Amino acid sequence: MTRRLYNILVHLALPFIFMRLLWRSRRNPAYRSRWRERLGYCDGVPSGAIWIHAVSVGESQAAEPLIRQLQLAFPDLPILMTTTTPTGADHVGKLYAAAVSHRYFPLDVPFAICRFLDQVRPRLMLMMETEIWPNLLAECASRGIPTLLANARLSAKSAKGYARLGAFTREVFGTIDQVAAQSEEDAKRFLALGVPAERLEVTGSLKFDVRLPASLFEQAEVVRRGFGHRPVWIAASTRDGEEDLILKAHRRILRVVPGALLLLVPRHPERFNSVAQLCKRQGFSTVRRSEGELCAPRTEIYLGDSMGELSLFLAASDAAFFGGSLVKLGGHNFLEAAAMGVPVSFGPHMFNFSAISRMFLEKGAAVEADSPEALASVMMRWLNNAGERSRVGERGRELVARNRGAREKLLALMTRMLR
Numbered sequence: 001m002t003r004r005l006y007n008i009l010v011h012l013a014l015p016f017i018f019m020r021l022l023w024r025s026r027r028n029p030a031y032r033s034r035w036r037e038r039l040g041y042c043d044g045v046p047s048g049a050i051w052i053h054a055v056s057v058g059e060s061q062a063a064e065p066l067i068r069q070l071q072l073a074f075p076d077l078p079i080l081m082t083t084t085t086p087t088g089a090d091h092v093g094k095l096y097a098a099a100v101s102h103r104y105f106p107l108d109v110p111f112a113i114c115r116f117l118d119q120v121r122p123r124l125m126l127m128m129e130t131e132i133w134p135n136l137l138a139e140c141a142s143r144g145i146p147t148l149l150a151n152a153r154l155s156a157k158s159a160k161g162y163a164r165l166g167a168f169t170r171e172v173f174g175t176i177d178q179v180a181a182q183s184e185e186d187a188k189r190f191l192a193l194g195v196p197a198e199r200l201e202v203t204g205s206l207k208f209d210v211r212l213p214a215s216l217f218e219q220a221e222v223v224r225r226g227f228g229h230r231p232v233w234i235a236a237s238t239r240d241g242e243e244d245l246i247l248k249a250h251r252r253i254l255r256v257v258p259g260a261l262l263l264l265v266p267r268h269p270e271r272f273n274s275v276a277q278l279c280k281r282q283g284f285s286t287v288r289r290s291e292g293e294l295c296a297p298r299t300e301i302y303l304g305d306s307m308g309e310l311s312l313f314l315a316a317s318d319a320a321f322f323g324g325s326l327v328k329l330g331g332h333n334f335l336e337a338a339a340m341g342v343p344v345s346f347g348p349h350m351f352n353f354s355a356i357s358r359m360f361l362e363k364g365a366a367v368e369a370d371s372p373e374a375l376a377s378v379m380m381r382w383l384n385n386a387g388e389r390s391r392v393g394e395r396g397r398e399l400v401a402r403n404r405g406a407r408e409k410l411l412a413l414m415t416r417m418l419r
Helices: 003-024 057-073 086-099 110-120 134-143 156-163 167-173 184-192 216-227 243-256 269-281 310-315 335-339 351-362 372-384 386-402 406-418
Strands: 050-053 079-083 101-104 124-128 147-152 178-181 200-202 232-238 261-266 286-288 301-303 319-322 344-346 366-368
Touching: 003 134, 003 167, 050 057, 057 079, 057 086, 057 124, 057 147, 057 406, 079 086, 086 101, 110 134, 124 406, 134 147, 134 167, 147 406, 156 167, 156 184, 156 351, 178 184, 178 406, 184 200, 184 351, 216 310, 232 243, 232 310, 232 372, 243 261, 243 269, 243 372, 261 269, 261 310, 269 286, 269 301, 310 335, 319 372, 335 386, 344 372, 351 366, 351 386, 366 386, 372 386
Parallel strands: 050 079, 050 124, 079 101, 124 147, 147 178, 178 200, 232 261, 232 319, 261 301, 286 301, 319 344, 344 366
Antiparallel strands: none
């Protein structure tokens, strides 16, 4: 596969990309706005910025500790963040207000990439986790703009897919100036796909450098009082096809732990209404956060249909399950819950966090549940046994504390690249 063929395919895909944005805007109107930015227009951003690309909320959240350090270390350098989703854009705005500029990521077609780089002229381009865009990398290389793939991870499945493209993959991966891998396994996969060994460094995962706001637990206590004196478990970042399985688990839990409350937090806001309808259709007494209704003693599900409050809900829970893992979507980041000492469970499909999830399982700091029955069993055990859930939660907290430090390593790497 040559770059010319890649560009033909990308140009042919453009109408379908915008049709998809329109389709998604049915549930989230923000997908209809700021299309000029996706075509590379980037007015009003100071030239010479450090450019950080984070796909959505998770990557933006993981980058926060690093960005705070960059603001201290390079106060004269502006920072530009790009995301691909409106939820990511909202999150950046809430985290940094005017201190960090936000634009949507330009589509990987030459005219959009060139227009964007002409206007921004970044000092450094940092991509979070697995963002590999051939035209962007090639154009940055031709202009002498250093590129860094930070917090880099590559699952065995993704590596196998890239390997099928042969020389094209080696050419693209060979243009990245520096890869800061999360683990030795990730580094080996990048090496096999064409990243030179001298450009590879294992820095660990930024996600371990999670910061918990000082007032978080006080705010969570207020929320918890609103639930009443009852056991509370959370199903966080759930995806399409999972809620039905989670509701089956909760029905089993209620038979053994009467009064247990499920705090259900879907991953994407455009699905809030459909998940609420599913809960009510299955006969569960459901309260929605967005409607401000109080949680009555008979309430069985509290739907967290608000943005930016997942940390609060986690801190208000006795135990947590993380979604995207009962279905084959690779799972979601659970380290914030672990840092709080909340015991964590997830499904069998954690390939986006394979090294981290395996570490937690081996150390007894998390439990895998591969079915609604297994999930119900784990939660019933934890909700009925404060000692066990405390032991598991403390192991998780200790693991997070031991693996911090990626932020400092990445900052040192970026300082060398900016000289």
